[in-house]
Amino acid sequence: KQEVTQIPAALSVPEGENLVLNCSFTDSAIYNLQWFRQDPGKGLTSLLLIQSSQREQTSGRLNASLDKSSGRSTLYIAASQPGDSATYLCAVVTDSWGKFQFGAGTQVVVTP
Amino acid sequence: GAGVSQSPSNKVTEKGKDVELRCDPISGHTALYWYRQSLGQGLEFLIYFQGNSAPDKSGLPSDRFSAERTGGSVSTLTIQRTQQEDSAVYLCASSLGQGLRGDYGYTFGSGTRLTVV
Numbered sequence: 047k048q049e050v051t052q053i054p055a056a057l058s059v060p061e062g063e064n065l066v067l068n069c070s071f072t073d074s075a076i077y078n079l080q081w082f083r084q085d086p087g088k089g090l091t092s093l094l095l096i097q098s099s100q101r102e103q104t105s106g107r108l109n110a111s112l113d114k115s116s117g118r119s120t121l122y123i124a125a126s127q128p129g130d131s132a133t134y135l136c137a138v139v140t141d142s143w144g145k146f147q148f149g150a151g152t153q154v155v156v157t158p
Numbered sequence: 159g160a161g162v163s164q165s166p167s168n169k170v171t172e173k174g175k176d177v178e179l180r181c182d183p184i185s186g187h188t189a190l191y192w193y194r195q196s197l198g199q200g201l202e203f204l205i206y207f208q209g210n211s212a213p214d215k216s217g218l219p220s221d222r223f224s225a226e227r228t229g230g231s232v233s234t235l236t237i238q239r240t241q242q243e244d245s246a247v248y249l250c251a252s253s254l255g256q257g258l259r260g261d262y263g264y265t266f267g268s269g270t271r272l273t274v275v
Contacts, residue, residue: 080263089162089249090266135201143214144189144253146264148201 048073048140052149060157065123067152069136074114077139080146081110081121084133093134094121126156160184162252162267170273171240179235179270183252190233191253191264192225196246204248207233240274247271 049072059065069079078097082090094103094110096119102111107124123130133153137146163182171177183190192204203217207227218224222241227233237244251264 078263082266087271089164089268090251090264092263092265095263137201143206143208145191145203145206145214145217146201147203148193150200 048076048138048147050136050138050147050149052134052136052152054152055150056153056155058155058157059126061126061128063126063156065121065126065130065154065156067121067123067134067136067154069119069121069149071117071119071138071147073140074117075140076114077144079110079112079119079136079138081108081119082135082137084135084151086132090135126154128156128158130154130156162250162265164248164250164267164270166270167268168271168273170275173242173274174239176236176238177240177272179237179248179272181233181235181250181252181267183231183233183250184265185231187252187254187265188230189253190227191251192233192235193249193251194246195249195269199246201249204235237272240272242274245272245274 051070053068080095081093083093084090096103096112109122112119133151135151136149165180188209190207193201195201205225206214222238225235247269249269251266253264
């Protein structure tokens with residue numbers, strides 16, 4: 047059974063520092079991996095989608111890498127801002143139905 | 159529409175009552191998913207619809223839960239005889255998946271917060 051783990055569970059950094067969020071999965075046979083952001087009381091916002099054949103994706107200050115063989119993905123957020131404060135979720139697709147297996151998330155606080 | 163719309167945004171119900179939660183996916187998205195997020199828990203898959211195929215109901219926690227999708231668009235999740243442990247945020251997502259294993263990624267709605275008292 048696929049298990050997705052996110053470390054750390056919570057992270058607090060001062061504004062301007064780079065953020066590094068980790069995601070690991072036990073079964074490397076994934077189709078794709080997606081990073082989401084969730085603000086308190088809100089739904090999920092898709093940040094980056096990495097296909098299984100890709101090694102990384104970039105969007106603005108965000109960069110996500112994928113190493114299928116070692117079962118890891120890392121989300122980097124450069125020059126963090128207070129507006130980056132949220133919970134970040136990693137999810138992998140491991141079956142033909144396309145349903146995700148989610149990690150428990152990393153709660154990020156960026157202090158001014 | 160511009161995004162995935164869910165209604166109501168909040169629902170408080172008495173234990174034992176039935177509730178219906180609605181999801182309007184993005185126009186043209188053939189795949190629709192329901193997830194549940196309980197307090198302090200991760201997201202739990204409930205059910206998946208893809209076009210005219212039989213839905214994947216493997217995540218429904220009990221036979222009190224059911225869902226339907228009419229005309230390949232709007233979906234309704236029904237919980238009968240609600241229990242306090244049903245309290246959670248119910249999230250709907252849609253995708254252009256077309257059976258391509260979510261290759262186009264998901265768009266989530268804002269969710270329905272269900273509280274059973």
